[in-house]
Amino acid sequence: MIKNLLNLFFPQVCEACKNILKDNEVLLCVSCRHQLPITNFHFENSETVKKVLYGRVKLVNATALLHFSKKGMVQELLHNLKYRGHEHIGAFFGKWLGAELGSIEAYRQIDCVVPVPLHKSKKRRRGYNQVTKFGQEIAKALNTEFNTTVLKKTKPTKTQVFKGRLMRSNHDGALFKIHDKQSLEGKHILLVDDIITTGATIENCAKELFKIHNIKLSIATIAIAD
Numbered sequence: 538m539i540k541n542l543l544n545l546f547f548p549q550v551c552e553a554c555k556n557i558l559k560d561n562e563v564l565l566c567v568s569c570r571h572q573l574p575i576t577n578f579h580f581e582n583s584e585t586v587k588k589v590l591y592g593r594v595k596l597v598n599a600t601a602l603l604h605f606s607k608k609g610m611v612q613e614l615l616h617n618l619k620y621r622g623h624e625h626i627g628a629f630f631g632k633w634l635g636a637e638l639g640s641i642e643a644y645r646q647i648d649c650v651v652p653v654p655l656h657k658s659k660k661r662r663r664g665y666n667q668v669t670k671f672g673q674e675i676a677k678a679l680n681t682e683f684n685t686t687v688l689k690k691t692k693p694t695k696t697q698v699f700k701g702r703l704m705r706s707n708h709d710g711a712l713f714k715i716h717d718k719q720s721l722e723g724k725h726i727l728l729v730d731d732i733i734t735t736g737a738t739i740e741n742c743a744k745e746l747f748k749i750h751n752i753k754l755s756i757a758t759i760a761i762a763d
């Protein structure tokens with residue numbers, strides 16, 4: 538009853554095309570949902586995500602749920618997730634990918650899900666880390682721990698218009714820092730992020746995570762830029 542009233546005044550719209558959702562539709566209308574560029578990487582044992590990091594990071598498994606293209610539907614969704622406060626988009630894709638990964642033996646070996654962290658100043662500004670809900674839902678589906686304490690971001694990465702030599706060299710230092718190494722010794726960690734493009738962020742995080750003795754690393758993202 539209350540839900541119906543709320544819907545009357547604030548109708549839920551599709552996150553991609555903005556059409557009003559029907560009762561049985563969640564987040565996306567049926568039409569947009571069918572048009573989502575799904576990768577199926579994890580079902581096909583695809584090496585696509587691994588290849589982005591070849592020679593840089595040793596990975597056990599790596600997947601992304603969706604293909605990202607400029608001006609495409611996925612760009613709109615990630616933009617809403619990141620900049621418009623639509624955190625539930627992360628939960629939606631986390632539940633989706635989590636259910637799929639839970640059905641694959643290789644991913645059932647995961648011990649712990651770790652999100653790519655945001656610097657605390659950015660998190661304060663945005664109010665949330667856009668990867669948190671995505672990671673929490675995957676951890677729930679895989680029946681594992683969601684760990685936000687082991688990896689922290691120490692320096693904010695800003696798109697700087699002005700980059701002097703001094704500032705640039707400042708950026709060469711570690712962007713991420715590991716804490717409480719002992720707690721994850723020997724574990725298989727799933728590092729999650731919203732999108733993988735050059736793989737630089739994942740590589741920086743991985744460098745830190747591999748300071749933990751005897752870990753295995755896998756990766757899952759909402760999207761991959763083709």
Ligand SMILES: [Zn+2]
Pocket residue numbers: 551552553554555556565566567568569570
């Ligand atoms: Zn739609």
